[in-house]
Amino acid sequence: MLPLSTFIAIISFVFGTCIGSFLNVVIYRMPEGQSIVSPPSHCPACTHAIPFYFNLPIISFLLLKGKCRFCKAPISIRYPLVELITGLLALGLFLKFELTPTALFYFAFGCLLIAISFIDLDHQIIPDKLSLPGIIIFSTSCFFVPQMRFVSVIGGILTGGGILYLVALLYYCIRKHQGMGGGDIKLLAMIGAATGVKGVFFTLFTGSVFGTLGGVGAMILAGKSEKREAKIPFGPFLSLGAMLYIFWGEPIIRWYINFQK
Template sequence: MIPTTFLIITAFVFGACIGSFLNVCIYRIPVGASIVRPGSSCPRCKTEIAFYDNIPILSWLLLRGKCRTCGASIAVRYPLVELLTGLFAAACIFFFGPTWQALAAFAFIAVLITVAFIDLDHRIIPDTISLPGIPIFFIAAIAVTDLTWRSSAIGILAGGGSLFAVAWGYQLATGREGMGGGDIKLLAMIGAFIGWQGILFTLFAASAIGTLIGILAMVRSGKGMKLAIPFGPFLSMGAVIYLFFGDPIVHWYLGILR
């Protein structure tokens, strides 16, 4: 029997490597560039990054956040994405064990990380991620989790339909677009993997977290209600919270109501 500690460490290293790839996706997908070729290079001097300078987290620390060739600063977000992805990979092993469910959960989270950072940078959620994700995570959910195909299908409809209704109502009432179609497709993808119960939790958690952070951001920026804040990262956060802690939180909340 392989020690659990060894599995968790191995998962972290694997996840950090995937996080390095996610950085490529976050940078290239919005501009329509290939995520395969060419290899990673310095944005300023265009020098291709050698493999020994592309070790997740460690290379950034050893190079002190700078390009070896030209000395240009490398954003701290790159190792942070690698660290975040590694931690989530370890968490999947810890919560689900060395199972196919853990692998599917990690893939789901990796997609959400990619979506969240793209939305933060560009205020878009690419259809090339969310639309294929709907059937992929529908199949994954019914194949390796306890979710039934009915719950997954209802999750897709509830996820996409609920945000569509909100967006349509807001536009009808104000004449302005308040929510993009990317959020609708993203929530449909989320519903495919965590079902309609997860959609209810995700919407509640995303709204609560988004409201809190939104108020703080508006106060800090001084722009008030004119400040545009992407909703995709909050939907992603809500879905991840449900994935790990949804059932205990729901049971705790229902216990309070009794």
């Protein structure tokens, strides 16, 4: 018989993949202005309704060999990838925080970051319908995360939104055109609500590092004629930085401080 902790870990992963399946709906439909509730799941190519037994997270993709059962149109690898990422997020949070309000809070936060990241990758937008309610919802972090205080929440929101606003304003004054969207500003404010001032600075630093590496990689892969037109969304890198802070932020900060001594 499986130990209770192992059983809960398995359930956490399975639950996460199911939520990931719902996130796929949000990622696909919200930018198009479609309802995320109705109609039920269907193939984007032939619009045939997908029975529940062909809509099992990850498993159905493998069984169907990445093709629609009815029209044989290819299914994007994005779908099982989102489900896998969300499942691993749920599992990782359980292993770090166990089955606590902190784990549930950060799971909700991580799910929203996943949806925002993939929407930003596809459309280079961060919907206000996600970020603005997110600022309000995750302002409750002081009730779920032991080290968070209300002053940390307010400081995180003001610092997160304020830093990127000043960066965007400075860029506009120098270049005379917009270089950073308002969505990134609201996203970092939301991250600040959940992680505080320290989380904002950690997220901004690590997000900038990964964003720079991602931008260089994209320019190398793109043709020379496309390099000047390449636009790299910043939202996914901010989201990655925020999750790194939640899992390993404090040890990384301590290592960095000791390294500087």
